[in-house]
Amino acid sequence: MYSEVEGIEVEGSPVSASAVNTIPFDAGKHPIVEVRNLNAWYGPQHILSDVSMKFKRNRVTAIIGPSGCGKSTLVRCINRLHELVPNSKLTGNVMLDGVDIYGKQIDVVVVRRRIGMVFQKPNPFPNMSIRDNVVAGLKLAGVRDKKRLDEIAKNALQQAFLWDEVKDKLSNSGASISGGQQQRLCIARALAVEPEVILMDEPCSALDPTATAKIEELINKLSEDYTVIIVTHNMQQASRVADYTAFMYLGKLIEYDETPTMFENPKEELTERYITGKFG
């Protein structure tokens, strides 16, 4: 059975498909993503405690904080990747357009299509060509139309500022290009499934300054059409790319505000100490 979701055929049972359609698309009524009283564990380790925050549509929100503060876990709860880890547990809600993505009727596959993700280390599929990497999400959901896939691949690569660099070697392996290019390929791959939200988990930490600058430029551009939530350990990066910044410490959300306010006039002493480099 196939059902239409934003023009993309999604394989799955009719039941899950109808559940999908209960997630409303009317923008503006709700924050695009809202986290409510979120608690998360890995085995006995309590990683997130009672985090609640709202993310604004078409804005870049940065999550900063020292290693182990739970910022990666927070974004992994937003696209339900957290549950892939054995012995993980979660309580609380994550709302996408006002609908709980952990609800019983919700198909996890559709959640992940609407909330894309870019990882810390570039992870293109090494056994696929550059072109096939970009359209992997569609191809593996049953889209077969070659012409359409070619078009989508070109579009996504252009959006990721990678098209000019790879247009002559689309059939080369996705692992054959440089690290920075691989990361932009992964961004193109995430864009190709047309998500509304893009999560980025320290997307530049494995890249050199030039590649980092390119990704940051790209993030600024992406926020015109997408909601971007980016985890970073680099405060300069947060101040460069983010409209809003959240500071986390020991699994708790300490402070969350517009980026200039956060960096120039933080309300919490902990935030100020972290931002001024006194710990972390």
Next chain:
Amino acid sequence: MNVRNILDKVWLSLAVAAVVVALAPLASIIYYVTVRGIAAISWNFLTHNFDQIGNSGGIANALEGTFLVVALASAIGIPVGLLAGVYISEYATGRLADVVRFLSDVLVGVPSIVTGILVYSAIVVSFPTPYKGYTAFAAGIALGLMEIPIIANTTSESLKLVPNSLREASAALGIRKWRTIFLMMANCLGGIMTGILLATSRVAGETAPLLLTALGSTQSFQGWFNSIETMTLFIFQNGTSGTPNLVEQAWGASFILLITVLGINIAIKLVTRRRIVFV
């Protein structure tokens, strides 16, 4: 020369001696089988069925039998082994996974005669046919049972070598789990193919379970519910017959079996050399 140097030399010569002891029998097997085997081989030998009386007989029915029995074994062993391997690596968690993995390891080490007696009592004795229940079918089942744990183990080990970051990349794109698993299998195809070839070559050389299931035959394939000849049974029966020309035929069959298994092993090497490398 001080004591350390002497010890070093002694140690080296012991190691070399051990290698010679290990390789000498192997070399002599290959040498004898080749020399004595080639003498027996002719076009006639490869294309005619077994003949008790004259020198005109050959191994055509034995080759056919081995091919068919191994084919049935693989038809069972490959799909079940692959699915079991996928389960162990991708689905089983916690204690259950450990138990299944341990059982699979144990199964690989079960002596083949034990598998043979199991199939003998479960199938051969229970379903009497013209040849007292000895059937090609039972032989295929026995060898198939032996293939399953080998393929399951190599498949699960190969899948575990695929970096988790690729699984997460696939999941994050909204790719369904079973498709993700296919994608992961494509990333370790070399390892999986190796397991399949390894299992095939191992069972192609089995004799013990076949004595209890296939029985042997002087005729070509007579249907799955009839006894059947195989290469190893041909070697066993003729090699121990005491009749000189039949013994010579056993050497000929040994040579053919040896180069078949050798061929499969070379195929494994070729497959693994092209193994996909992760960057």
